[in-house]
Amino acid sequence: MKKQQPKSVLDRIESETLDHYEQNALSFWEGTRDHDVTQNIEAFIAALPVTKPLNILDFGCGPGRDLMTFKLMGHNPIGLDGSKAFCLMAKKYSDCNTLNQQFLHLDLKAHKFDGIFANASLFHIPSQELVSVLKVLHHSLRPNGILFSSNPRGNQEGWSGQRYGHYMELEIFEYYLAQAGFKVLNHYYRPAGKPREQQPWLAVISQREEKIN
Numbered sequence: 157m158k159k160q161q162p163k164s165v166l167d168r169i170e171s172e173t174l175d176h177y178e179q180n181a182l183s184f185w186e187g188t189r190d191h192d193v194t195q196n197i198e199a200f201i202a203a204l205p206v207t208k209p210l211n212i213l214d215f216g217c218g219p220g221r222d223l224m225t226f227k228l229m230g231h232n233p234i235g236l237d238g239s240k241a242f243c244l245m246a247k248k249y250s251d252c253n254t255l256n257q258q259f260l261h262l263d264l265k266a267h268k269f270d271g272i273f274a275n276a277s278l279f280h281i282p283s284q285e286l287v288s289v290l291k292v293l294h295h296s297l298r299p300n301g302i303l304f305s306s307n308p309r310g311n312q313e314g315w316s317g318q319r320y321g322h323y324m325e326l327e328i329f330e331y332y333l334a335q336a337g338f339k340v341l342n343h344y345y346r347p348a349g350k351p352r353e354q355q356p357w358l359a360v361i362s363q364r365e366e367k368i369n
Contacts, residue, residue, distance in 0.1 A: 160284055169320045170260050173280055174238045176318035181241035185219040193275060195348060196359055197225060200273050200304035203341060203361050210270040213296065216277025217254065220246030226273075227252055260285055264296035271302040279307035283322050290336030297364045303338055305329075306346065306359040326358060338362040
């Protein structure tokens, strides 16, 4: 069992990681705005009902690239990010509502969303807090709601420069999801068409179940 970190350490992890994004918001946007995440968006939407506009939470929305995509598809997306700079940029770019909330201090309404799109965001949550955060997301999803996540693969946790990361393979991530009441429906590795050793990203589509372990 991993040693539990005190609250002061968790606060430092979150604040320093967010500080990195605050200080590099513009360069982050310039470096990621043209990233092709079509595969992820299509996999997420395919797992959801297609008969109505969907209420979607873009968890870790960054400057708003995917918010705009969901809006143009006719859905009702809301962004959430711990970075105030990102929230302002996302609101300006997409004209969608954004929530400036830190991942370890979420305040989300129950049964609000049909789906949650967490692209390259959950890996910033320390392992000891991951189940708690996933339970909040579970609570905010409607029955049978979908959680999409895409995170770097690996078996390590700690600092990479000014950012904290927790990198998991499927079996470990599936365990955390189950503890929070999610059932894995599908997964794949990115980028597509490469040998596994050249696929550093793990994408997982999971569904809210009513029973939480």
